[in-house]
Amino acid sequence: MRFSIILMQFALLPLLCYTPALQAQEKPWQHLGRKASADEIKAWDIDVRGDFKGLPQGQGSVAQGERIWEAKCASCHGSFGELNEVFPPLIGGTTAQDIKLGRVAANANNSVAQRTMMMKLARLSTLWDYVNRAMPWNAPKTLQTDEVYAVVAYILNLGSVVPEDFVLSHENIAQVQAKLPNRNGLVRFDGMWQTKGKPDMQNQACMKNCDTEAISSSLPEFARNAHGNLSEQNRLIGGLRGADTTRPAAQALMASTTANLPGTTSSNSKPNAVKAIPTVAGMDMKALLAKNTCTACHGLKNKIVGPSMQDIGARYQNKADAEAYLINKIKSGGAGVWGSVPMPPQSQLKEAELKAIAQWLLKEAQ
Amino acid sequence: MIVAWAMNGEMLRPENGYPLRLVVPGVQGVSWVKYLRRIEVGDERYDTKDETLHYIDLMPDGLHRQYTSIQECKSVITTPSGGQVLMDQGYYNISGLAWSGRGRIKRVDVSVDGGRNWRTARLETPVLSKALTRFNIDWVWDGAPTILQSRAIDETGYVQPKLNQLRALRGTKSIYHNNAIQSWKIDRNGEVSNVQVS
Numbered sequence: 416m417r418f419s420i421i422l423m424q425f426a427l428l429p430l431l432c433y434t435p436a437l438q439a440q441e442k443p444w445q446h447l448g449r450k451a452s453a454d455e456i457k458a459w460d461i462d463v464r465g466d467f468k469g470l471p472q473g474q475g476s477v478a479q480g481e482r483i484w485e486a487k488c489a490s491c492h493g494s495f496g497e498l499n500e501v502f503p504p505l506i507g508g509t510t511a512q513d514i515k516l517g518r519v520a521a522n523a524n525n526s527v528a529q530r531t532m533m534m535k536l537a538r539l540s541t542l543w544d545y546v547n548r549a550m551p552w553n554a555p556k557t558l559q560t561d562e563v564y565a566v567v568a569y570i571l572n573l574g575s576v577v578p579e580d581f582v583l584s585h586e587n588i589a590q591v592q593a594k595l596p597n598r599n600g601l602v603r604f605d606g607m608w609q610t611k612g613k614p615d616m617q618n619q620a621c622m623k624n625c626d627t628e629a630i631s632s633s634l635p636e637f638a639r640n641a642h643g644n645l646s647e648q649n650r651l652i653g654g655l656r657g658a659d660t661t662r663p664a665a666q667a668l669m670a671s672t673t674a675n676l677p678g679t680t681s682s683n684s685k686p687n688a689v690k691a692i693p694t695v696a697g698m699d700m701k702a703l704l705a706k707n708t709c710t711a712c713h714g715l716k717n718k719i720v721g722p723s724m725q726d727i728g729a730r731y732q733n734k735a736d737a738e739a740y741l742i743n744k745i746k747s748g749g750a751g752v753w754g755s756v757p758m759p760p761q762s763q764l765k766e767a768e769l770k771a772i773a774q775w776l777l778k779e780a781q
Numbered sequence: 782m783i784v785a786w787a788m789n790g791e792m793l794r795p796e797n798g799y800p801l802r803l804v805v806p807g808v809q810g811v812s813w814v815k816y817l818r819r820i821e822v823g824d825e826r827y828d829t830k831d832e833t834l835h836y837i838d839l840m841p842d843g844l845h846r847q848y849t850s851i852q853e854c855k856s857v858i859t860t861p862s863g864g865q866v867l868m869d870q871g872y873y874n875i876s877g878l879a880w881s882g883r884g885r886i887k888r889v890d891v892s893v894d895g896g897r898n899w900r901t902a903r904l905e906t907p908v909l910s911k912a913l914t915r916f917n918i919d920w921v922w923d924g925a926p927t928i929l930q931s932r933a934i935d936e937t938g939y940v941q942p943k944l945n946q947l948r949a950l951r952g953t954k955s956i957y958h959n960n961a962i963q964s965w966k967i968d969r970n971g972e973v974s975n976v977q978v979s
Contacts, residue, residue, distance in 0.1 A: 459819055465828035523843025525954070535837070535845065538828045545830040600845055601837065603826075607849035607958065610807060610883055614853060616950045618932065618940040618962075620890065620899075627896045628945055630928075630966065632977040634863070645864040654873055655865045658972055668924070668971045670869035719868075 463544040467588060470543065474584035475565025477572040483562055484569050487551045496533075496573045505532040506573045509596040514576060517599035533574040537601035539592045543567050639663075651720050651756070665717055670710075698771045700779075707761060709772075715780065722753045728776045741773035742766075784817065806911040807882030808850045809957070811836060841952035852882035854941050855960035856889055856916070856933035867971035870924040875902070876917045881935035886914040888934040893920055895928035895978065896943070896962070902931070910936075922967070928978065929965045945979040 451459075463469045485494065492498050496506035508527035513519045519534045521527040527534065536542055547563045549555045558566065568583035576594050577583070583591065592598065606612040640660040642648075649657030656669065704710050712720035713727075722730075731737040744752075746769055748760035764772070783804040786793060793799040798815030805812045811831070826832075826848065837845040856879035861867060875893075879886045885908050890899040902918035916931070933941045944961035966976040 460821065462821065462827060462829070464823070464825060466825065468825075518843060520843070522839060522845070523841070530839070532834060535834050537845070537847075538833060541828050541830055541833045549830075597845075600843065601833070601847050602844050603848050604838075604846035605848075607846070607851045607853070610851065612851065614939055616942060616946060618942040618946060620888075620932070620934060620940045622890070622899045624898065625896055628943070628978040630964075630976045631979045633966070634975050642864075649865060654868050654871070655861055656868060658864055658866045660864070664968065664972050665970045668869055668969075669866060 461544075461548060463540045463547070465538045465540050467540055467585075470540070470585055470588065471560050472585045473560040473564050474582055474586075475561045475563070475568050476582045477565075477568045477577065477579050479562070480565035480567070480569025480572070483558070483566050487554075488566065491552065496570060499529065503529060503531065505570060507531045508534045509574060511575070513596035514594055517595070517597070519597045519600055522597070522600060533570075533576075533596065535597055535600075536595055537597050537599075539567070539588060539595060542570065543588070636663075646718070656719065659718055669714055669717055669719055698768065700771070700775055703768060703772065707764065709761075712758070720756055721758055724776055724780045728778070728780045732777045737777055738770070738773045741776060742769045745769055745772060784820075807852060809836070809852055812850055836957060838951065838957055839954040841954075846955075849958055852880065853958065853960045854881035854883065854886070854933050854935040854939050855879070856886075856931040856941060857963045858891070858929055858931050858965060861929065861967070861973045862965055863973055863975035865973045867922060867967065867973065869971070870922050873920045873922060874917055875920050875929065876915065877902075877931050878913045878915055879931070879933035880911070880913050881933065881937075881939070882911055883939065884910050884936040886933055887936050887938075889914075889916040890932045890934075891916075891918045891920075892930045892932070893927060895964070896930050899932065924969065926969050927967050928976070929967065929973075930962050932962050943979075944977055948979060 461469070484492075491501040492505055497504050508521045508531050509519055513521075522530065522534060532542075543563060546566050547556075547558065547560075550558065550566070564583045568577060568581055571577045571583070571591065572579055572581060574596070576596070577591060604615075606615055642660075644659060644661050645657035646659040647657065649655070658664070714723050716723050716725055718726070727741070731741060734740060744758070745761050746764065747762075748758045750757035761769075783806075784801055785798075785804045786801050788797065793802060798813075798817070801817040802815045803813050803817065833847065836849075837847050838849055839845050856877055858875055858877035860876045861873065867873065875891055877889070877891075879889045886904065889902045889904065891902050892899045900918060902916040905915040905917065908914050942961055944959075947959065947961050964976050964978050966974050968974070
């Protein structure tokens with residue numbers, strides 16, 4: 416027994432929302448919508464089920480179908496249903512032996528790179544219903560019932576399921592179903608349909624010295640920036656940042672990129688510390704940059720939040736008033752020169768410290 | 782199954798299926814139909830195009846499985862995850878999400894050595910049936926390259942599988958329902974990337 420519930424805009428909402436205590440009150444939405452008429456339900460109720468329940472009477476020949484196909488279908492699917500440019504191919508990969516057995520051998524031996532519709536189709540109702548409901552793509556539901564039969568007959572002929580003089584009808588469609596090449600190739604798997612169904616496999620909860628596997632596949636280098644620059648799509652708090660995918664991966668940790676300055680020796684064993692930054696104008700630059708948390712946002716060679724120290728130096732070292740410009744930028748802060756993230760003013764720095772940092776950026780950081 | 786018209790205290794937004802959509806807990810998202818206009822109730826499955834030709838799983842023997850809708854138990858570490866960078870060695874809170882289409886999450890284990898050894902993570906409450914469940918676990922990274930994994934167990938006792946276990950049974954043509962353990966590779970430079978181990 417099958418029945419239909421038609422939702423006309425919000426017509427059914429009161430039914431879904433009512434509780435008995437509320438039913439006596441008038442609802443503000445009770446005048447919205449109306450019941451669907453019997454004719455409307457009939458027009459909407461076009462589904463054709465696996466057992467052909469709902470299939471309207473009619474018939475169509477392969478020859479009629481070919482004419483409709485060339486006019487309305489071939490531009491997307493190809494004259495023989497073989498085209499793989501707009502949609503995956505409809506026809507191909509099935510044999511006379513498959514039609515005899517009802518199982519498509521290529522599905523098991525992977526001899527066809529891309530499965531076609533005909534290799535998968537297990538129920539003819541599926542094809543009939545979809546053509547009737549959705550084709551042609553640019554004008555669905557414009558085919559007459561007999562035209563749907565004709566188009567389906569033509570597709571079946573392209574797949575060598577019926578001969579070229581065949582006429583498909585509601586009377587013989589069940590017999591044609593019994594010739595579909597993959598009619599026995601589709602099984603319902605209740606293990607993953609029922610909530611309490613039996614899974615087909617599962618793991619063991621091993622905790623110590625478990626079996627491991629080697630890396631078999633990695634993201635290819637060309638896909639590194641496929642989703643835009645991830646450094647701009649991740650938050651700037653905590654111990655993680657988005658990778659700068661516009662550049663190759665860095666050689667070292669972000670936090671250690673102020674190491675390895677030229678002319679210095681690396682004796683500090685803490686790899687993530689700012690280290691080996693030389694003294695400028697009698698000042699310990701490493702201590703100065705660390706104390707004022709410059710290195711939280713600026714790596715020596717890497718952009719972190721702000722630009723790298725080397726990039727800053729490179730950009731301004733030929734500017735006439737570079738030192739004064741950088742002193743002002745560090746002291747007053749700024750935004751918009753290197754990106755939208757603002758640099759806060761560093762008003763705590765003394766003039767001599769500002770001067771030393773600016774000089775260091777322009778010369779020593781290079 | 783729920784016919785939903787509102788979410789988070791407001792009408793459904795157009796991108797979420799306004800005015801009406803289905804909510805089908807535990808079942809793959811494609812069944813959560815948006816923009817409902819009509820409901821037809823039947824006593825037999827309909828075998829329409831997508832559920833007969835597309836959302837089917839090809840097994841190694843050439844049979845297609847149909848109506849595999851349940852989202853089996855899965856988890857994924859969201860922090861750290863692919864595309865992120867660990868700025869430094871030291872402490873991290875590993876955090877992620879677990880879910881099961883068959884009920885509540887019972888336990889989530891995390892490995893920071895590519896699946897060799899596992900520790901049980903803390904679950905954030907409330908732990909609800911067929912709902913996302915957040916887990917957390919402490920980790921101190923020593924700077925060595927490694928692989929992070931999480932493994933969820935649901936209230937039926939089902940243990941989230943490894944990729945090679947799924948492939949051994951389902952082959953490589955069954956592209957849906959990949960609920961295998963997710964692996965994130967950590968490089969020496971702190972970069973986290975998506976890898977498969979099998």
